[in-house]
Amino acid sequence: MMDYIFTNGYVLNTSKETFEDNSVLIHNGTIAFIGSEQDCRMAASQAYEIIDLKGRLLLPGLVDSHTHFVEYAKSELLVNLRDCYSLDEIRAYLINYRANLSWNPAWILGDCWDRNRLSDPMKLNRQFLDEIFPDKPVALISKDYHSKLCNTLALKLAGINANTPDPSGGRIERNEQGIPTGVLTETAVELLDAFIEPLPENTQVKAIQSCVNKMYKQGLVGFHSMEGKLSRDLLLKASSLGSRFCLCWHFPVSELDYVATEGRKSFEGDDYYQTGGMKIFGDGSLGSRTAAMDAHYPDDPANVGILRYSDAELYQLMLSAADKGFSSTIHAIGNRSVRQVIDTVRKINLAYPDSNFMHRIEHVQSICAEDIPRLKATGLFVSVQPLHLAYDVPMIEAYWNQIQDQVYSFKTMLNTGIPLGFGSDAPIESINPFLGIYSAVERRHALNPDASVFRPEQALTPIQAIIGYTLGAAQSSRMEHKRGSIEQGKLADLIVIDDYRRQPSTFWLTAQSHLTMVSGEIVHSVI
Ligand SMILES: [Zn+2]
Incomplete structure (x- = not known):
């Protein structure tokens, strides 16, 4: 494994919460020495490569303490409504997504819709999705991950209808006639999840x-x-x-x-x-x-x-x-x-x-x-x-x-x-x-x-x-x-x-x- 000396920059000293004008020797994958460039060279026990920081900062690598990483990776392939702030924008996004699909997914999946952003939030429902995807099941997760929006075909495949009771800890959103609107919240999402075909x-x-x-x-x-x-x-x-x-x-x-x-x-x-x-x-x-x-x-x-x-x-x-x-x-x-x-x-x-x-x-x-x-x-x-x-x-x-x-x-x-x-x-x-x-x-x-x-x-x-x-x-x-x-x-x-x-x-x-x-x-x- 290659050894390195980072030099000519500023190194974060975490315990002092400050940056120090130091060099750092890396040996065998670990931080072997911190000090002047001269002392790092002296401390090196094998050939090393010098990395000139040119006055930049050397920090510890960052780690994210809370992700859903595979969901994140999948989201790069799937519908992502993060930047949509109106029904028109959502519609345009979905039509464009459908037109540009390079693979043939069994389900249309994705996330990031947010009714809080919409002037007419209740119009984001199964009929809205049916217009664009009449013949493929659709299940889209809300921005906060606590609800799912589905089209009529998805509800049908999962057997969710007016007679399905709300599960404990969840809600099937319904219109005045008691018919599901397509939005499932909290544990009601699980009624659908078993029917979704995962990506290969x-x-x-x-x-x-x-x-x-x-x-x-x-x-x-x-x-x-x-x-x-x-x-x-x-x-x-x-x-x-x-x-x-x-x-x-x-x-x-x-x-x-x-x-x-x-x-x-x-x-x-x-x-x-x-x-x-x-x-x-x-x-x-x-x-x-x-x-x-x-x-x-x-x-x-x-x-x-x-x-x-x-x-x-x-x-x-x-x-x-x-x-x-x-x-x-x-x-x-x-x-x-x-x-x-x-x-x-x-x-x-x-x-x-x-x-x-x-x-x-x-x-x-x-x-x-x-x-x-x-x-x-x-x-x-x-x-x-x-x-x-x-x-x-x-x-x-x-x-x-x-x-x-x-x-x-x-x-x-x-x-x-x-x-x-x-x-x-x-x-x-x-x-x-x-x-x-x-x-x-x-x-x-x-x-x-x-x-x-x-x-x-x-x-x-x-x-x-x-x-x-x-x-x-x-x-x-x-x-x-x-x-x-x-x-x-x-x-x-x-x-x-x-x-x-x-x-x-x-x-x-x-x-x-x-x-x-x-x-x-x-x-x-x-x-
Ligand atoms: Zn989380």
């Missing part, structure tokens, strides 16, 4: 490989993925075919018994692949107004969101994982759901006083002030997504106006000593971590530099945001002894970026990695 495996693996290559340019060297075993296997397949990345896999509740047979407990594994926690959904989402809140949603007195489980059920679920040696990774967006998770983890901690679990709470988009120290006391690891903030601002104003002081409290949590790991929740938002850094620092709606700053007192410094994607992300899988900072003995996961300190913060909106190294191997270079 090799198509998916190729899509993963191409996304991994793209992610290197965005400074990413790894990610956590919240997906089922089939997706995990596709990621490992891509890895075995030469794609280099570090992966932490958080598995669904339904696969607990299976994962226990694999013989690895939470956060065990090797340098490239670890088993994470059991992913539990505590509540819904803000966009679908299913995030579980203390108070009802403003225009809907009956709606306080949906807790997926009773207190006893959530405790039982976490216990069933803990009994098999697994931590839990729990999605909680509303303040009521966050509190339920805190209370449940307190009980689990009492039941396992000597355990070594690291439970994670995902999103924490709202939290009551008095719950922040309680959260800290549980030892929960907090995984947050700065890009959700950027796109949630209008919904916060519409649905959470009364509790704005509880929303996206990154700085307060950090100052309380709660570790934060940053991620994207891709494909819900872009996987580009530089956009996440911009959002954590600037907190502006839709990443618009001219928009006002949402809760400016919660803005982070760029280095704090970088730490969220590096040391924080490493801590979120207990890999901080091996990754996450530029320290002697750690794996050489490194990226090179321009010196943002000399530029306005809009720098991050177009930032790219000039060089990306995973465990000592250069996987991307335009230096």
